[in-house]
Amino acid sequence: MQANNTMTTCTDEVARRAYWAEQMQLGYELVQQILPFEVAECGEGFASLRDAAETAGIEMLFSDTKIAGELDRVFFMRESLVQAVMDVGRDMNQRGWILKIEDGYRSLEMQGSLVRKPELFDSILKKCIWEIGGEIPSAEFVFRRAIVLIANIPKIGTHMSGSAIDVSVFRRDEGSEVWRGRPYLEMSEQTPMRSPFVDEDSLRNRLEITAMLEARGFVHFPFEFWHFNQGDALGNILSGRAAPARFGPVHWDPRTNRVTPVDDPLSPLNPLPVIEREIASALQRATDRVVVV
Incomplete structure (x- = not known):
């Protein structure tokens, strides 16, 4: 019986690793479609999700955690998308649910810091090591995975476009x-x-939530069960729209509500030398934890 249990565990581990590697490769291929996709930035400003929910009398929750270090989350997004979020929130209230906004717009500085956030970077590195059988991955390999898991290039990070929640x-x-x-x-x-490694009830909940957001024009990022966006390059690709995207990565001035397109949207927020440094720091943290234990 022990041998059978061990064999089942090993088989499951192989299946999980193979699925993870497949999904990360598909995510990387999607990124390659986003990078050249045309964006015709419309210059639309931002509006507050929190204020809109209060004005509309919609019961909605907002995360109270910091995004990276001590940075507050910014519950703003493009003005024309706020109403769509309110419609989703109202739909959910009528169903007996409450929509919680975990995150909205992120500046380039916020996104770059998020990639380097120790808890998240350590998780990515741990999965990379697991994926390749215990070896220390190259900076290039971690860079490819980080692009999918936490956008490290402005063009592909729809939070930096103010078009995602x-x-x-x-x-x-x-x-x-x-x-x-x-x-x-x-x-x-x-x-x-659509991970096969979650139970049926959880998958059904994911898909029912997704259907409610997609009914209001959002698309879901296939590789994260919590991320929804529209009007940007990723949204147009996933919805089969060949027209240029309306929203690209921008700098937003909350005082004037003016947006300025990012000068170089294809430049990595954390280039390879930074990723190399972060790998070394993550490995040192892991060693320190072992020593403490």
Whole structure:
């Protein structure tokens, strides 16, 4: 019996590793489609999701955690998309759910810091080591994975376009989360929307939440069960629209509500030398944890 259990565990591990590698490669291929996709930035300003929900009388939650270090999350997005989010929130309230906005717009500085955030970078590196059988991966390999998991190039990071939200959902009656198999910001083979490694109830919840957002024009990023966007290069590609995207990565001035397109949207926020340094730091943190234990 012990031998059979061991064999089953090994088989499951192989399947999980193969699925993870396949999904990361598909994500990287999608990124390659985004990079050359035409963007005709419309210059639309931003509006507050929190203010819109309060004005409309929609019950909506907002994350109270910091995004990277001590940076506050910015619950703003493009003005024309705010109403779509309100419609989703109202739909969910009528269903007995509450939409929680985990994240909205991110500046380039916020996104670059998020890639380097120790908890997230350590998770990415750990998965890379697991994927290749325990070896220390090259900086190029980690760079490719980080592009999919936490956008490291402005053009592909729809939060930097003000056209994306990360969401969770809770029940209005007793406050429990509508469980999707793992918590927000999971980094594993359970992260892709249709992962076969989540239970049927969790998958059904993911797809029902997705259907409600897609009914209001959003698309889901296939490799994260919490991310939804529209009007940007990724959104146009996933919805089969060949027209140039309206929204690209921008610098936003909250005082004037003016947006300025990013000068070099294809330049990595954290180039390879930075990734190399972060790998060394992550390995040192892992060693320090072992020594402490």
